[in-house]
Amino acid sequence: MAEERDVFLRARGRTLSAFREDDECQWKAPFYFIQGADPQFGLMKAWAIGDCDNGGDEWEEEIKLTEQAVQAINQLNPKPKFFVLCGDLIHGMPGTPWRKDQEQDLKNVLKNIDEDIPLVFVSGNHDIGNVPTPETIDDYCKHWGDDYFSFWVGGVFFLVLNSQLYFDSSKCSELKQAQDEWLNAQLAVAEKQKCKHVIVFQHIPLFLQNPDEDHDYFNLEKSVRHELMEKFHKAGIKAVFSGHYHRNAGGSYKDLQMVVSSAIGCQLGEDTHGLRVVIVTAEKIVHRYCSLNDLSSRGIEKELMDLIKQN
Template sequence: MKQTIDRRTFLGLAGLAGVACASGLAGCASVPGTNPDFYFVQLSDAHWGFEGPPNPDARGTLPKAVAAVNALEPPPDFIVFTGDLTHTTDDPAERRRRMGEFKTIVAGLRVRDVRFMPGEHDASLDHGAAFQEFFGSTHYTFDHKGVHFIVLDNVSDPAGKIGDAQLAWLAADLAKTAPARPIVVFTHRPLFDLYPQWDWATRDGAAAVDLLMPHPHVTVFYGHIHQENHHMTGHIAHHAARSLIFPLPAPGSQPKRTPVPWDDAHPYRGLGYREVEARHRGEDYALQELPVTRGAS
């Protein structure tokens, strides 16, 4: 599905999760030194190691997603996985085995710039120790074509907090970032209280949002809730990506947070990713939803 929207509508929608073009951020095109002609892929919640209902193809959806991304033309500038790379396990050896298998599979991505961050399934039981062995730091920054990217870890603390030390690190980083510069933040949990009853929140997320608020061009991408969701905190847009393993119900739509059942008539429904493509041709943006099976053999 494709549609074209102007910048005002784009900012009203606050973008779409899944795959995002950084130039779609508010004011990005007007910032000196930025290049609007790029996009990146966000993948989330692969839960490698999960078995059984509601996904009879639990070992197939991640390879299918790799094949789908490899089929994108032109390829994205980079790819980011926003957490829950693997499914939780109490066995440290099994946790590392799953991370090793996940890393081997995603090594098949033809885009070489692939970035990772943990979800609570990867990190909450050992404070991110195994994740760091395989993928490096749980929080970091990088820059790409004039956009400043910040990866926050709100899962290594089993209480679901960012923590004072990391908040101080964020404050120091933002103090060095020019106010007009576009900022993209990646987290696993939502930074706002989406539905705390289902653990869809970050206990000190409001402190991070307060630090980001003085910057006028901020967009947050997250995972964790296994569905598309869009929310605004002031001028800051927050977008959730779909899962690669199973969808979850809308916040508070049923008594318990149980996965949406597999539909044999519509396999992979609720799984996938989205592309937001921008070209430097006025203020139009093309949006396209892509299924997880695209490009898979």
């Protein structure tokens, strides 16, 4: 249990124990991290049979894909600062069959990640429910750590948000208010500290291509979206990374990048199973989505690695 607690429950007290703020709040040099999304154990079969509500009793394909992702990350040199999974860790919604087995099988794969590469977890709608409750959020936190928190790495301030509270908080309005108050305080910290960059992770994208696009299942409602985008812009946030769409997408709002990464697991479009490599330099954030096969066989492209070597 101690090993599981260390690997999977590092997000506690609204921060990440893998990184000490005193050590990480100052810029040192370019670095990179790996972003993944939606391993979602069980969706591939559910999608194939056309029953996403009740299907999902097999997930061998997702296990193999996530194992490939872990192996690809472990062989990278230099090592990424961390590996963040942007939600929908499993397919089984709270209270459904197979959920516990899916969680355990995912943990069995992820515990093989290099011990020097911290895992960062973001809650998705399948992890806490389309309409989350205090109980479903508490259950998630017991298994994976806090549903929202912040941490510093190399002079960059990272915010992890529970986007489901912005999608539908009708059954947990007090928790949504608490996150709002916490977020405002964190943005004030970011402004005061004059950090090199501020980066947000959340499951549901603000938008998919256009800040003014219509609201649907895969993005946030317009008024909520615009309030967050303006808040992020004023705070100097450079990029928001998300998943949920099972396709690559994205756009920009003023100087804020919205980056939507496709899935490790089930693909709903023409993209391949993959991970996103994100390079952080003093001046910019550069990212590229890589298929698992390419990352496994070739690693990170030289032109990206060259950015890390710049001082």
